[in-house]
Amino acid sequence: MSTVQLEGERAHHLVFDSFNVEIIIKVLKLSVFSHFFAIFVPLTIRGQGYPWFSTPTVYGMIYAGLVCFFHLASHLLTIATSPKPYLLQPGFVDWQDQIVLITGGASGLGGLLAETLAMRGVRVVVLDVRKGEWEGEVGVHNISWYQCDVSKKAEVDACAKRIREEIGDPTMLVNNAGVVQGKKILDLSEEEVNETIGVNLAAQFWILKAFLPKMIEKGTGHVMTVASVMGLVGSARMTDYCATKAAVIQLHESLKFELKSQYKTPSIHTSLLLPSFIHTPLFSTAQLPRSRFFRFFAPELEPHEVVKKMIGILSVEASQTGMWPSYVKVVPWIRWVKGVREVAQWFSGADHAMDNFVRAPRKVVTPAEDEDEKRD
Structure with missing residues (x-):
């Protein structure tokens, strides 16, 4: 089945309800706007037999250059504004x-x-x-x-x-x-x-x-x-x-x-x-x-x-x-x-959004209640 009816709500579609602009952005980041992907575009065009200075190859190099430039600029900006600058990438905590x-x-x-x-x-x-x-x-x-x-x-x-x-x-x-x-x-x-x-x-x-x-x-x-x-x-x-x-x-x-x-x-x-x-x-x-x-x-x-x-x-x-x-x-x-x-x-x-908002009560546990729970 492609839909599920939730009590008190309209039917939800299992595919389309989980598909949103975030997925599209993620795919674009990993493909079209990835510098690794962009570098191979002019090389692929050149591999098809086009001369280095042909229009398709030049456009491919411009595209690759712009993508790499923005990645490099973003990285350099991060280095410049970081309290503790790093050259390639920061380390990981233990x-x-x-x-x-x-x-x-x-x-x-x-x-x-x-x-x-x-x-x-x-x-x-x-x-x-x-x-x-x-x-x-x-x-x-x-x-x-x-x-x-x-x-x-x-x-x-x-x-x-x-x-x-x-x-x-x-x-x-x-x-x-x-x-x-x-x-x-x-x-x-x-x-x-x-x-x-x-x-x-x-x-x-x-x-x-x-x-x-x-x-x-x-x-x-x-x-x-x-x-x-x-x-x-x-x-x-x-x-x-x-x-x-x-x-x-x-x-x-x-x-x-x-x-x-x-x-x-x-x-x-x-x-x-x-x-x-x-x-x-x-x-x-x-x-x-x-x-x-x-x-x-x-x-x-x-x-x-x-x-x-x-x-x-x-x-x-x-x-x-x-x-x-x-x-x-x-x-x-x-x-x-x-x-x-x-x-x-x-x-x-x-x-x-808050017109019918009802705040959930805050349940405060007293020290005595906590001790009772531990004994139970």
Whole structure:
């Protein structure tokens, strides 16, 4: 059968629903826009008997030259802007020596990242107000959970002391914790605004202040900031969320240059993630356009795809920026073009995505409840 009917939804096509512009872009990158492919174009034309300076051969050489030029320019630009320049390619980390701290790692994207790394034998530390459902999972013994409201500096400092004594100093920080209220600005209570600012923004300061000193002392480490494309654009019912994500992007930018110029630690890498909509519990009740046309050009991101990309970034000894799907890379440019920004906003349906949003309740596990679970 080519279609499957999901309860409460229209029928989905197993082939066309998974086919989107990302697949086309990937194929083009590996073929037409690959410098290895381009180099053989003029050689193939020459092999067909055309003289070196014939029109087809010359066009082939121009095409190959342009493709190679853009690849070289991109590589040189990466070298020039990297805190720790490399000539050919950066090295890879030894995962056995890493201790990865993940905020908001009990569920969603952070939870999947924690489980995936743990199954690979990596030591993982999770800071969250609730406990993850890792019992029975392979590699769960590599995950250490510390109950912590990362928006509160005192709790972060207390957990940091315990982590250093019981496990050691984290070598990688993944600032992933986030909340969204999904309300119009006049409907937001003072507590909700403070919570969004505390979890999405202030928490990153407290995590950095608690764990960055040891990284600076050792001169190595990796800080990954999980932001959002919504930090580049705004939309209705997300004023608090968008504002904090925009601030987080600038925190990342400032930290990158501060580590290089002030602390003289170019080997502490800083990576920024700017994903679009990820199919996680955080936005499970958000509603995006369901037409095949929209999903072809703006596909939803699956958590396992993003986690794979996150691990790929953490595996490399270099600072990187992840922008997914591909259309996110265009957002910084179109946001300033009059008219185009408005059309893109309408096309995305962003201003109505949160109209029926219902926030999932946060289950906080008390120390007493945790002890009861262990005894059971």
